[in-house]
Each structure stands twice: as C-alpha cells, then as structure tokens.
Amino acid sequence: MKSPFDVDDVKMDASNGSGPVAVIDLEARPSALGSGLSQRLSALGQNLSQRISYLSHQMDEHGLSRISAVKVLTDDKDTVTEPGRAGWIEVTLHLVTVMFGAGVLGLPYAMASQGWALGLCMLALATGASAYSAFLLAELHTLRDGRRVRTLRALGEEIWGKRGRRWIVTLQLIDMASGDGWLVGGSLIYTVVGGTSLMNIINNCTGANGAACDQHAYKTWPWTLCFGGAMILLSQFPDFHALTIVSFVGAIMPIVYAAIAFISILTHGKVENVDYSMIQKSDTVGTVMNVLSGIGAMYYAYGGQVVQNEVTAMVKAPPKVIQSMRKALSVTYIVIGISYFAVAIAGFAMFGNTVTGNVLQSLSNQGAAIAANIAVLLHVGAAFQAFSMTVYLMLEEQVMKRNWLPKPIARRPWVFRFTIRTIFVCVVTFFAALIPFFNQLSGLKGGACMVPLCFIIPVALWSSYNKGYKASKARLLFNYALIAVLAAIALVATVGSVYKIIKSASTFQVFA
Secondary structure, three states, rough: OOOOOOOHHHEEOOOOOEEEEOOOOOOOOOOOOOOOOHHHHHHHHHHHHHHHHHHOOOEEEOOOOOOOOOOOOOOOEEEEEOOOOOOOHHHHHHHHHHHHOOHHHHHHHHHHHHHOOOHHHHHHHHHHHHHHHHHHHHHOOOOOOEEEEEOHHHHHHHHHHHHHHHHHHHHHHHHHOOOHHHHHHHHHHHHHHHHHHHHHHOOOOOOOHHHHOOOOOOOHHHHHHHHHHHHHHHOOOOOOOOOOHHHHHHHHHHHHHHHHHHHHHHOOOOOOOOOOOOOOOHHHEHHHHHHHHHHHHHHHHHHHHHHHHHHOOOOOOOOOOOHHHHHHHHHHHHHHHHHHHHHHHHHHHHHHHHHOOHHHHOOOOOOHHHHHHHHHHHHHHHHHHHHHHHHHHHHHHHHHHHHHHHHHOOHHHHHHHHHHHHHHHHHHHHHHHHOHHHHHHHHHHHHHHHHHHHHHHHHHHHHHHEEEOEEHHHHHHHHHHHHHHHHHHHHHHHHHHHHHHHHHHHHHHOOO
16 A cells, blocks of 8 residues: 655664654644644544554564565565575575586586687686676675665666666576576576486496496486476475575585596596597587587586575675675685586596596496486486576566466465476476487577676676766776676677587487
C-alpha cells in the first residue's frame, strides 16, 4: 500500500543499523484556515490512523518491521531488505564453489594449444582480470545512498537504466542455461561433466583406461539422467544461506581434485620425448583456431561474478560489507591462483602437447584418477546448485508475477518451488544428455558469455558509476584499455570455438 507519509518522514539510524523510526510531523496536516480546533484535531487523528495502519502492514508475524534500514521499498526484490547472516568465511565457501571451475582440468590442454609463452600470459591475464573485476563488483554492491543491490541485473539498471538490465539479463540467461541459450549454459556444462564423471567411475574409465573405454563406446546419457535426478533433490534448498553445507563440500572438492591431479602428475614418472610446441592441426587455419579456442577455455575456468551479487547479499553488517568481501575474495583468488597455475604448468610440463583435454585421463594411477573423478562429481553437483540458484529465483519470480501456475500450486511454497525447479533441471538434463560435448562447449561459453558478463561488465559498470566521482582519469583509461583487450579476446575465442564445433560436427552423436 502507498505510504501516507513521505520518505523524508522516515529517519534512519545508520550508526547502529537499528532501522527506521517514524517521525510524525505535527505541522504536516491539512490546511484548515477558518476552521475550528475540533476540525484540526479530527484531521490530525485521521492522519495518525493512516500512519499506524501503514506501519502495521510493515510488521511480520513476529511484530518485526519489514521496512529496510537500507531502502524504504519493501516490495523491491532487487534490493537487500533484510540483515545478512553470513560472515566472510561462509561467503568464501560459496565463492570458491562458483569460481573454482572444473575447467582447471582442461588448463594443461589449453596451455598446449598456445605454448609456454602465450599460455602463461593468457592465464595470468585471465586470473588478474577476473580478480580485478570481482573486487570492483564488490565495491558496487552498496551504492552511495546506502542501498545494497541484490543482483547484477539490478545493478545494471541502477547505472545504465532499463537497457542495461536487459543486456545483463540476456547474457545471464544464456550463461546459466535459462531461455534461448541452451548450448552455452553453465548448468548444462556442469550436467555434462557430472554425467561423464559418473560414467567414468562406474565403468572404470578413469585415467589411462579412458582411451581403452572409448573402444567400448559406453553411453553417457543414462548417467547424465542419474546426475539430473540428484540435482532435483538438491535444488530444493530455498536460498544461498540454506545451501551453505552444499557449498562447503563444493569448496573443498575442487581443491581435492586439483591437488590429486598435481601430485599425480609429479609422481607420474618421466615421459619420453616430450614436445612443448603448440598443438599443430592439419592446416594453419585449424592451428590458429585451436589457439583461440584454448584462450576461451582458460576464461571458462573463471566466472563467479555472475552470481557474486547474490552471494554478497548474504553478508552481515557490521562490519562493512566491502571489508568482508575483500577478505573473502582475497582468500578465494589465492586458492584459485595457486591451484590453476600448479595444474596448468605441471600438466603441460609432464605431458607436453600430448596431454588430453581432461588431464585426469592422462594419469596412470587408477586410484588417484578414481578419487579425482569422485571429487569432480561432488563439486559439479554443488556448483550446479550455486550457479542455478539465481535462475531458480528468477524463474519463480517471473512465474509468480505472470500467474503461469494454478493457484493450488502457487499458494504452497514448497510445491511451487519443487515444480519450477524440477522443470528447469529436467530440461537442462535433457539437453546435456542430447549433446554431451564438454571441450567444445567450454571454449564457446568462455568467449561468448564469461568474458562479457564476468570480466567486461563489472569493469564497465564501475567506470560508469564512478566517472566524475572518485575515479581518476588514469584509472578510467586503464579500465577502458582493459575492456578493449577483453572484448578482443571474447571475439577471437568465440570465433575459434565456433570453428572447432563446426569442424567436429561430423563426429558428434546425440545421446552418446
């Protein structure tokens, strides 16, 4: 209901975060020139009645105010209107889960596609640019007027208007497999990896046995369906805070399989006649396109900014949100940086340009390979939920707004949640079983989605928001130059990945 008093009537106690206090201005009453005292008192009484009625509507069942200490808009789902409950350690778990990708296992092959010099430069640039954009995005979570923005799309609208929101929503839908962009969705790729890992474990196709298993042509799609069934169960966690235990597992598992891969590579034994030149294809164009696709695969390994705002919304204050986020992001990127460089360098150094697309298939130790695949399976299951949580909430909001479901379903929260999320997971699982091509999808996703959404947009948003405020000319020039470089990388990586997909199309089999 519309407030009977203006926003100026609500005073915020920002010093202790105790929330708004309604201050009634006795002067703000209808003019009653020529009227008697009784008329004035009657008008004042009616005003008081309206204000009390309004405030009563802002109380929940426990008598607690729903009016935000951050923003006086109770129906704005894009703004954080409740105090956060998470400390920086819990936030770190979520960030590691969504930012530490299974793409780390493809980094040795990406290095082999580019050679030592270009490969190390591209990996360093990807790591540095990802960290830089994540820290800038953390600064934008709390706006200058004190509001905390819950989503990246809402932040785009705040800074760029409705058009900015549409741009970001389009990329998010493509990136997270919601809408028209099924071929490059994050949830889709995690499902492909989950089904493949499950098939490898069941059929003992891990490590060096992978090549022998290729001759048996084991089907992946039945195991993809099994993975999808497990995702339906895990999808019932209502929000990120309830997902903490899943994110804890998801944060530990990538460190486990990266450590297994690194140690197994070091103990693998000497490989004779290792060739460190970049992978050569049958023609020059093919070689160049393989290099470009390898660059895209490196950027695919990053990308947690797509859900960073939702994770940041969990942070409790005080202390200041930015302080907690800087701690969480620092730990996250230290873990990611050490793990990524260790696996990429060790894998390429040991196997050279004969390394497989998934470095685990180059390992001779079957026990280590099986353990690593189990860790991958657990991680992608947790990461699927962390990445999809934003999609779940977005879909639920749109379905509720448009009344697409019968009232008996819409009125029961758990039935409504189960229906929407089950449909989403089933559709993603179907397409994952239909086109299980991880290597080709990862490069395309990196170039077409990850770079624009997770690298370029945060830097561009920060530059637009702080231009003329606190951003120096040198800082803005650096940001614009970085955006130009990243845009070029996104373009060439997308071209290279599309070329590889077209060239490999003849070997693709649906429901493989």
